[in-house]
Amino acid sequence: MDREELAPHVEELARVLGDKVDKERILKELDTYLNHYRVTLEWAKRNIVKKMGGDPCDLPGGEGRKTVADLTGSEQSVDLLVKVLTVNPKTIEVGGAQKNIVYGYMADGTGRVQYTVWETESVQLQEGSTVLIRNAYTKEYKGSPQLNLGNRALVEVSEEELEVADMPVGGGSVEVKVSELADGMNYVVICGKVTKLEEREITASGEKKNIVTGTLTDGTGSVELTVWGDSQLHEGDEVRIVGAYVKSWRGIPKLNLGDRAEVQVLEKGSLGDVDSVSPKVRTMEDVEMVGGAMDALVRGTLVDVRDGSGLIKRCPDCRRVLQKGTCRVHGKVKGVDDLRIKAILDDGSSSLNVVFGKELTEELLGLSLDEAVKLTMEERNPDLVREMAEEKLFARTLEVRGMVRSDDYGPMMIAREARFHDMDVREEGAKLLTDMEGFH
Ligand SMILES: [Zn+2]
Incomplete structure (x- = not known):
């Protein structure tokens, strides 16, 4: 929009703000919002009014209807x-x-x-x-x-063409945290530290293209980012990114920096000690709403140990889980032993499918893979480990950190870290009992 097109909007804003305000300043603000930040006209006007001390509800239009x-x-x-x-x-x-x-x-x-x-x-x-x-x-x-x-x-x-701002509302600030990134967000302002930068060549619609990928971390989590144009990012930089957009890739929201995105490099240390911060606990409903996360921390009660948990056999070629000694791709093979737990955790807001791999299963059950194989053979019970998992984990509260992706069956977390949240209380109780019994 040029000066001439902006003029009636400047007049309108001046009326709402009272004629004391400097019209040149309004014009400059409006020009910055529209031509630099490329937000919608409606959003720009509301924010300017708010910023300059007026009430956005005084703007004309939309009687009987709310924005x-x-x-x-x-x-x-x-x-x-x-x-x-x-x-x-x-x-x-x-x-x-x-x-x-x-x-x-x-x-x-x-x-x-x-x-x-x-x-x-x-x-x-x-x-x-x-x-x-x-x-x-x-x-x-x-x-x-x-x-x-x-x-x-x-x-x-409605047939009406609606231009959407597609950004969270709140205090005139459009800055979001990593944990708030959701598929489809269009104009994202976000701060974080850039790591794991990597240049890659991809083929997009038949053309070779160089892109840069990396990770952006703030106090709430990490997100993978992709720069589609010239990258202004450097390893370890603390940056403020303006005008990025979010798209989910394989069920996880990713941050994309297109032509419109702008990177401001912040002074080192201005974001605090981002690296050692572990993400804050999020509700499962939150994680589900945004469609997934590269790194999320949830806390919930284990309400079910699902089929396919316990001691399993995998194909030595493709690692697929064998069904009755058969791989879906490679047929009858000699399976390799592995451990996993597929569980459902519930935190009151929603529930989440969580998969714990071998190491975490060993840790949670206090049982090594070798011991699991040995016990299963001795007891001649193929479901032994699964039964142990049910006994040990059911109704316990776990704090789990991992990646969450969504598919047709909903969100699923691949756990990377897990610990009993209620351990202290329980263990103390158990210890007290043993002491009282005078054994062990
Ligand atoms: Zn296979």
Whole structure:
């Protein structure tokens, strides 16, 4: 937009802010937001008003209807024109009965909001469609408004072209943390330390292209990043990235730096000691909402040890798990022993499938692979290790760190670290008992 096109918007902003304000400054702000940061006009205007001490609600337009940024979390009945970004079906338990719900993100020009559809019979949403929602209500969750479509909600598909900001709303700041990155986010501002930089040659639509990949870490986790143009990144740099976007690749959100992305190098140490920070504990619902994570920490109660846990045999060629001594690809082979636990953890917000590999299984059960093989043979019970896992782990609280990816069956964590969260209490109790019994 050039100066002439911006002029009416500058006048409007000046009216809302009172005529004392410097129109040159408004013009400069507007120009920066639109032509430099490339945010939507609506978002830019609201933020300028906020930044310069005005009330964005004084901006004209949208009578009777609210924008995402206006949501307070206490609306009883609200109308919104939004674009549906994601649609995720889910079955939950309500009062002992199974109920189908749908959740995801919606956005308009002012921001992005999480939503839940409680009546999936009457309300059907399609990803990418623009809809006019009437009679929705909101609730606050962790300081952010959440949109709920209950039995009174009406949804109409709209032909209106909606330009969406697709960024979280909050205090005029659009900066997000690694743990908040979700598939489909479009204009991301994020700070972190860059490591594991690597130049790669790929072939994209028949053309060879050089890209740079690496890892960005902040206090909440790590994310893989890809630079599609000239990379301005250096190993160990602490940076502020403006205008990146997020796309999931193999079920994990990844940060992409396209032509629009800008990198500001920060002074060394300005982010603190990022390397030694372990990610904060996240709710499973959170992890599920954003579609996965390269590095997440969750805490939950083990509610099920699933089939396929315990002592298993793998194909020596491809490591696939054998079924009755047969590999799906290589046929009858002499299997190699391995240990794993496939479990379901629940933290009250949601549940998560977690896979523990050999080392973690050995650690959690206090049993080596060799011992497991020996015991299984002695007892002539192929399910022995699985039964041990059930006995030892059921109802225990575990803190697990690992990678989470999503597929058709939902999110699944490949654990990298695991520890009993309730260990101290339990072990002390057990020790006390042994001492009292006077044995061992
Ligand atoms: Zn095989």
